[in-house]
Amino acid sequence: MSAGDAMHPGLNLGQTDAETHARAGHDLFGFWIFLMSDAVLFALLFATYGVMLRGTAGGPGPADVYKLLTAFVETVVLLTSSFTFGMASISLKHARGIAPITAWLGVTLALGLAFLAMEYNDLATMVGDGAVPARSGFLSSFHALISLHGLHVLAGCLWIVVMLVQLCVFGRDGRVKINMLRLGLFWHFLDIVWVAIFSVVFLQGLAR
Amino acid sequence: MTGAALLGRLGWQSLAFVRAWQDPSLNTLIAAGAAALVVIGAVAVVALITLRGQWRRLWREWFTSLDHKKIGIMYVALSFVMLARALAEAVLMRLQQATAINAPGVVDAEHFAQLFSTHGTIMIFFMAMPFLTGLINYVLPLQIGARDVSFPLLNAISLWLTAAAAGLMMASLVVGRFSTGGWSGYPPFTETGFSPGVGPDYWIWAVTLGSIGSTLTGLNFATTIYKKRCTGMTVMRMPLFVWTSLCTSILMIFSMPALTVATALLALDRYLGFHFFTNALGGNMMNYANLFWLFGHPEVYVLILPAFGIYSEVVSTFSTKELYGYASLAIATIAIAVLSFTVWVHHFFTMGQSANINAVFGIATMAIGVPTGVKIYNWIWTMFRGEVRFTVPLLYALAFMMTFVLGGLTGIILAFPPLDYLVHNTLFLVAHFHNMLIPGLLYGLLAGYHYWFPKAFGFRLDERWGRVSFACWVVGFYLAFMPLYVLGAAGMARRSSEVLEPAFRPWLLVAGAGALVLAAALAALFVQLWVSVRHRRANVVPAGDPWDGRALEWSVSAPPPEYNFAVLPHVAGRDPFHDAKRKGTAYAEPVRYAPIEMPRNSAVGPILGALGGWAAFALVWQIWWLAAATVIGMIATVIARSFVRDVERTIPAETVARIERDWHETLARSAPTTRDFETTAINRGLAQVLA
Ligand code: HEM
Ligand SMILES: [Cu+2]
Numbered sequence: 001m002s003a004g005d006a007m008h009p010g011l012n013l014g015q016t017d018a019e020t021h022a023r024a025g026h027d028l029f030g031f032w033i034f035l036m037s038d039a040v041l042f043a044l045l046f047a048t049y050g051v052m053l054r055g056t057a058g059g060p061g062p063a064d065v066y067k068l069l070t071a072f073v074e075t076v077v078l079l080t081s082s083f084t085f086g087m088a089s090i091s092l093k094h095a096r097g098i099a100p101i102t103a104w105l106g107v108t109l110a111l112g113l114a115f116l117a118m119e120y121n122d123l124a125t126m127v128g129d130g131a132v133p134a135r136s137g138f139l140s141s142f143h144a145l146i147s148l149h150g151l152h153v154l155a156g157c158l159w160i161v162v163m164l165v166q167l168c169v170f171g172r173d174g175r176v177k178i179n180m181l182r183l184g185l186f187w188h189f190l191d192i193v194w195v196a197i198f199s200v201v202f203l204q205g206l207a208r
Numbered sequence: 209m210t211g212a213a214l215l216g217r218l219g220w221q222s223l224a225f226v227r228a229w230q231d232p233s234l235n236t237l238i239a240a241g242a243a244a245l246v247v248i249g250a251v252a253v254v255a256l257i258t259l260r261g262q263w264r265r266l267w268r269e270w271f272t273s274l275d276h277k278k279i280g281i282m283y284v285a286l287s288f289v290m291l292a293r294a295l296a297e298a299v300l301m302r303l304q305q306a307t308a309i310n311a312p313g314v315v316d317a318e319h320f321a322q323l324f325s326t327h328g329t330i331m332i333f334f335m336a337m338p339f340l341t342g343l344i345n346y347v348l349p350l351q352i353g354a355r356d357v358s359f360p361l362l363n364a365i366s367l368w369l370t371a372a373a374a375g376l377m378m379a380s381l382v383v384g385r386f387s388t389g390g391w392s393g394y395p396p397f398t399e400t401g402f403s404p405g406v407g408p409d410y411w412i413w414a415v416t417l418g419s420i421g422s423t424l425t426g427l428n429f430a431t432t433i434y435k436k437r438c439t440g441m442t443v444m445r446m447p448l449f450v451w452t453s454l455c456t457s458i459l460m461i462f463s464m465p466a467l468t469v470a471t472a473l474l475a476l477d478r479y480l481g482f483h484f485f486t487n488a489l490g491g492n493m494m495n496y497a498n499l500f501w502l503f504g505h506p507e508v509y510v511l512i513l514p515a516f517g518i519y520s521e522v523v524s525t526f527s528t529k530e531l532y533g534y535a536s537l538a539i540a541t542i543a544i545a546v547l548s549f550t551v552w553v554h555h556f557f558t559m560g561q562s563a564n565i566n567a568v569f570g571i572a573t574m575a576i577g578v579p580t581g582v583k584i585y586n587w588i589w590t591m592f593r594g595e596v597r598f599t600v601p602l603l604y605a606l607a608f609m610m611t612f613v614l615g616g617l618t619g620i621i622l623a624f625p626p627l628d629y630l631v632h633n634t635l636f637l638v639a640h641f642h643n644m645l646i647p648g649l650l651y652g653l654l655a656g657y658h659y660w661f662p663k664a665f666g667f668r669l670d671e672r673w674g675r676v677s678f679a680c681w682v683v684g685f686y687l688a689f690m691p692l693y694v695l696g697a698a699g700m701a702r703r704s705s706e707v708l709e710p711a712f713r714p715w716l717l718v719a720g721a722g723a724l725v726l727a728a729a730l731a732a733l734f735v736q737l738w739v740s741v742r743h744r745r746a747n748v749v750p751a752g753d754p755w756d757g758r759a760l761e762w763s764v765s766a767p768p769p770e771y772n773f774a775v776l777p778h779v780a781g782r783d784p785f786h787d788a789k790r791k792g793t794a795y796a797e798p799v800r801y802a803p804i805e806m807p808r809n810s811a812v813g814p815i816l817g818a819l820g821g822w823a824a825f826a827l828v829w830q831i832w833w834l835a836a837a838t839v840i841g842m843i844a845t846v847i848a849r850s851f852v853r854d855v856e857r858t859i860p861a862e863t864v865a866r867i868e869r870d871w872h873e874t875l876a877r878s879a880p881t882t883r884d885f886e887t888t889a890i891n892r893g894l895a896q897v898l899a
């Protein structure tokens with residue numbers, strides 16, 4: 001197999017680093033499987049949400065608690081962060097030094113944290129209005145789904161911090177590259193899950 | 209700090225000993241006795257290791273090892289310990305039902321409920337899962353011609369998480385009480401409203417740790433099979449055990465998350481007052497039933513498929529014949545795996561969905577019988593006109609085929625919703641699933657244990673004690689479980705701590721006797737191990753091929769070198785080692801040896817296991833500071849590990865050459881054995897090849 005072959009879906013290191021490229025085919029495959037398993041977690045929480053949508057128990061329903069504007073801004077922020085991560089990946093492959101990578105990663109981190117802050121603010125407002133998870137089955141499932149995604153984003157942010165440190169310590173060695181590829185998949189995956197949350201939870205919740 | 213902040217819900221009353229002291233009765237004394245066994249056992253093991261000065265060696269060569277073979281052996285050792293406990297509990301339950309006929313029996317109702325909950329949970333998650341994971345771990349890389357699994361460190365982490373979860377099960381005997389909600393933990397009974405104690409929390413966290421470990425295991429095995437097969441091993445040339453391991457792994461990857469979600473949501477209900485499965489405020493218990501069985505049914509195939517793989521290997525080897533209908537076996541395995549996701553509702557036909565839905569799931573359930581039947585025929589045809597050798601593994605395979613078909617037939621009865629309405633929640637069901645699990649899982653794993661033991665340790669297991677144990681497992685099974693079909697059809701409910709119908713007595717006595725025979729079977733298995741270790745010199749098979757094996761694992765020494773293959777093999781057919789022996793190309797010495805890179809040992813596995821175990825314990829007892837500290841510790845460990853760059857170790861070419869030459873000298877010294885003498889001391893692991 002020549003170094004130019006695409007070994008897995010996603011960014012391939014092909015022409016620039018054949019050795020790591022070969023190893024990535026293997027390591028990233030494992031990470032794709034992990035993401036599939038993780039996707040099942042989300043799928044089941046979506047299903048649970050669907051089941052519990054009517055279980056409002058006389059408490060607030062979707063239309064009472066969802067705010068489309070902030071959810072939309074959050075979506076834009078997260079989508080932008082996927083774009084900036086993409087830029088980081090491309091500079092990982094082509095740029096000479098680590099400066100562009102760390103810069104793009106830094107922007108991604110800032111956007112991720114901004115997303116978390118806004119989401120936290122939303123949830124805090126809801127809790128302040130009495131829309132706490134213990135109020136009803138519907139609110140339980142909503143909070144669980146959103147928080148699981150939020151926890152994933154938090155983990156992603158922590159991971160970015162670790163990668164920033166490793167880039168400074170090790171430069172772009174093989175393991176840093178592979179972990180960057182993994183982190184990339186993870187980050188885009190979270191974005192996709194959020195798009196699903198935005199459409200299934202927020203848009204549908206307000207449309208009914 | 210106040211006591212509650214420091215120790216959460218933990219108090220003197222939590223100790224089984226204190227409860228027995230304050231209120232001595234047969235019931236509390238049995239509980240204290242079991243707790244004492246755990247404590248004494250643990251202390252004895254620690255003392256023995258310390259006295260013999262073996263800690264350092266254990267730590268260096270076993271606990272921190274990333275070698276798939278050692279990890280596999282540790283998994284199997286764990287499963288034997290847990291099997292002993294769960295079987296003891298089964299005997300106690302049989303004793304209870306045999307004596308509690310309009311009488312109090314030996315344990316009270318709450319204790320009995322703990323017994324069936326721990327028995328079921330342990331048998332599934334901490335006996336069967338570690339056993340099959342251990343066997344796959346040991347055999348899979350050898351069969352596909354690889355040096356290790358894809359992610360050796362992850363493999364160790366899975367092991368230690370599983371071990372921590374098993375430790376939590378053991379701790380529940382000594383401190384606190386276990387859940388009384390059965391192995392399925394159905395809410396709303398397991399919600400705080402009905403079960404305020406720590407029991408369901410023990411269940412939740414033990415199962416959660418175990419299921420995370422299994423998800424990671426499945427991911428690891430699947431990647432290994434997809435990416436690390438040696439050259440020439442196309443998927444249609446993989447040994448059947450690899451096929452079943454692959455399907456089991458895929459099932460683990462997709463079904464374990466359902467269990468994780470079920471237990472996590474239940475935990476949210478219990479800890480933070482959410483309303484997923486409560487009776488009030490919009491909770492919906494049916495969602496739990498769906499989530500649990502969305503995991504639970506695929507799980508039974510996670511358990512059974514590896515055993516099917518083992519039977520395929522065993523039947524073919526000991527029939528001295530190529531497997532009949534390889535392609536159909538592989539396809540049947542895939543079909544079973546896919547169908548296993550489409551039948552979960554048959555676990556709750558009676559819980560209120562419409563008759564049409566029940567009909568669909570009933571038909572889907574019966575459909576699974578078809579690929580399973582295909583397999584049975586394949587094994588029979590493999591034996592047909594083969595030169596069948598009735599060794600212990602083959603005996604298990606035979607007992608399996610006959611007994612499993614019986615269980616399959618009662619399964620078809622249960623798959624028919626109107627009939628299920630009559631016998632659901634009775635001992636008929638208990639008889640049915642033990643009828644599947646004991647022959648279909650336990651016999652299979654035991655067959656694998658006998659079959660691969662000489663490969664792993666370099667000497668054969670004692671044949672005579674193996675037969676004794678086999679006979680007890682089979683006789684005991686029929687005695688213990690056939691009466692339950694009768695009792696169930698007569699309406700005796702499962703999970704009953706007291707029996708009100710005197711006419712059941714004879715059947716319950718027979719079942720009780722059967723349980724004792726099963727206990728004898730396990731004892732015989734331990735005696736066999738003891739005797740075999742004592743007489744190991746007479747039974748060594750260093751050449752590595754005691755059974756005239758067919759797949760690659762037999763082409764290396766016994767036990768294999770840590771790198772498995774000095775030179776990665778190349779295969780050109782389905783039974784590569786069998787063919788090579790016939791062509792005279794087996795055991796060829798390479799022209800020169802190259803250095804081999806292997807993963808360095810790592811303490812990350814045991815550290816994460818210990819922290820995970822304590823985190824779970826802290827959550828059970830609501831010791832928040834400890835929970836926070838251990839979880840932060842786990843995250844810190846993972847991050848710290850990501851900074852370690854020196855993770856590989858090179859075995860120099862000279863070392864490889866020395867090990868391989870030693871083995872080739874052994875080969876040259878060994879006299880080939882014909883199959884007539886394979887269970888005698890003549891067998892040194894070199895098979896006489898008759899072309
Ligand atoms: C080897 C001898 C075994 C004996 C004598 C035995 C006996 C029993 C008994 C008496 C019960 C309680 C039945 C009741 O509800 O009234 C039970 C339940 C159960 N057993 Fe076994 N068992 C054995 C092996 C196994 C094995 C190998 C497995 C699985 C791998 C297993 C899994 C279970 C499960 C899942 C339950 C249901 C627990 C519950 O009700 O939640 N058992 N067994
Ligand atoms: Cu099922």
